[in-house]
Amino acid sequence: MLKRHSMIAKALTAIALLAASQSHAGATLDNVQKTGVLRGVLLESYPPFSFLNGKNQLDGFDVDVAKAVAKKLGVKLKLETPAWEAIAAGRWGSRWDICICSMTPNKERAAVLDFPVFYYNSPAVLVVNASDKKVGSLKDLEGKKIGIEQGSSYESYLQKKLVLEAPNAVQPTYPFGKLIIAPYSNEELAYQDLALGAGKRVDAVISNLVTAHERISKGGKFRIVGQPLYQEPNWVAVGKGDAKWNARIKQVIGELKKDGTLSAISKKWIGSDITN
Template sequence: MNKLMTTIAAAASITAGSLSAKANAGEVLDRVLAAQTLTVAVGTDWGALSHLNDKHELEGDDVDVAKGIADFLGVKIKFVTPGWDIIEAGQWQGRWDMAMGQMTPTTERAKKFDFPAMYFYDAEVAVVHKDSKATKPSDLDGKTIGVRSGTLGEMYANHQLSPDWIGAKPIQYQFTPGQVKTYPSANSLTLDDLRLGDGVRLDGVVSEGTTAAEAIKAGYPLRVLGEPLFYAPGAVTIERGDQEFNDKIAAAVKKMRDDGTLAKLSVKWFGGDFSVDK
């Protein structure tokens, strides 16, 4: 009797698994089309990527690119702002369908995410206060360096970065910090501490080049130290498992690239075309 029940249970399990796999095919795309809404995770303090304007409305390059994808799908768009650490952790459980933020498509991240399309290519740079005596990255050896949690800059500063994305070039560590000080995901916090003065809280920061340029343009007394440390791509991000949804997003971004929309948006928000690899 126990053997018979075991056999029946096993068969039921196989059948249920097959039905579940079938039900999950295109699940996210089906949800988006049924709700006629694409829910997108962005940031409120990511500078020109996405931020709240004076009217407390979200705007930025990420916002405009996401709107273009929603238009391509023929649906409305809804933005949520969970924070980078929550986005990057995965296990979204349907709270949003897609994330922006120029996530770099590393092999480790590909274990939990799919990256339908790369839409931005940025440099990672070393930033110092304008009064710093440093003239080259190696002058930051032994210094206190600020980084944002969960970023390539954090991995670089800790000498833990494996450049394993498409088109990646070898990484050369140009300095070895004495201390790496990690900050929450908000773009401005590291640069806010650095602007207080050379060595007051930080001696330098590893940051995206566009973020540093935006801060300097806004009057922060900072400067970029030498040439970029490395370049990396930023991708639209979804959770693994819905190839149909993946393909639709890829087609949407390709259309925006082919008709020049990505380049125009990049110039609008960053002052230059960062939609192509350097």
Template sequence: MTFWNRPQLTLAAMALALGAYPAHAGAVLDRVLAAGTLKVATDANWAPQSFVNSSNELDGFDVDVAKAIGKHLGVKVEFITPGWDIITAGHWAGRWDMHAGSMTPTKKRAEIFDFPAVYYYTPAAVAVHKDSKAKTLADLDGKVVGATSTSTFEAYAKKDLTLDAAGAPPFEYKLNPKEVRSYENSTTAFDDLRLGDGVRLDAVVSSLPSILDAEKAGYPIKQLGDPVFYEPLAIAIERGDPELSAKIGDAVKAMKEDGTLSKLSEKWYRQDYSKTN
């Protein structure tokens, strides 16, 4: 999911003020344009959305999307990789300006964040060890399931998921685990699952692209059944800067219209997840 690192006296004082209080209209955008840099929080351990490549650089779909947004804004992009729970807690205090890390725009999160644009839609699925004897999701009843902490995947496993964003299709709960274990990200959950069927986990709920990428990377896991739900995923900023929200929204709209998002999705997923059909 995401890595963290989620000028002179007058400008320094301004920076402190921005960090100490909620963003005022235009304040974050002004800071971004003045610095020529958009600070973006994302996950460094959630391939293929975002990960550290062989050149020790952040790479992936979310990373490319953030860079494209920066290009539209006319600024360079600097990535920070905090933990998911830190990002979703809010109170960013100027440490980063935008989150490009596949966040689901729910009403609860909208109390803290603005969502300038949904940029793709992804299926969530269940992974089991390749030696698992489970044939259907019902075979996981009473088992131990892992998921990223505070994620929609964890909420689904706990039967506490609310997908109230526009464009989110209905879903049904098909898991009845005896325990849901929380992890920092999907990769650490897959690391436990790879140890063997039922050794630490019986299954992991994650995004289907992440499951397929882990399988491709040699993890002894496999998808079980069909996707359990589909979710719209959005760029997030802290509430209070409609100018920044509008700029990002315009950038994503342009990327949809000129085919940039479709091309990036095909590059990383071999499918166009930027559209619902």
């Protein structure tokens, strides 16, 4: 009898889960079409991908890609810029529909978010103050403070637990000993502290190659150390479990790649095509 009850309970659970998944299927796309608004989320200070321009408006590579996606869907775009931790934590509920925000899929994020499509690739690099001539690699920073954005893949990397979930991704190696992780609410603050000089507040920052070049080109007194630490495949992120929405976003990004829109946006902001 107990076995029979157990089988019935399992069957009822399976039916409930199926009903829940069916009720959620396509809910995001239906809501976007009904309201005429795509609710996107990204970072406020991650140039040249997203930042506030001279008119105090969000601008950059990710912003333009989000605008292109909204245009393809025939809806308006509404962007918000919460803390990265809130974005990467998933379980967005009814807050946001999409994150075109330079997110690298890892094991933890894949448990709470879906990643329907890749849209650009860029390496992670080590950045130090330009006056610091001694550092040649992470090995030289044993026991030193490394600034990173809290909740970023860089934090997982320094914890030696980053597992990239992207197809065919080359998993990072960890050729360094014990480092002190200095988490920041945003990358801009980490760079500001690094600009004070080596050892003042942090000894280095781990960043995206493109954003590092952007800050250096704008007069930042920094230098990139050695070879990239690992490749960052960046994917569009959405709430978990909506297959219809996943398929539509994959289709839209595919169309933007095919018609040259993504390439043009990349060349505008990066100077080369990083979307292949």
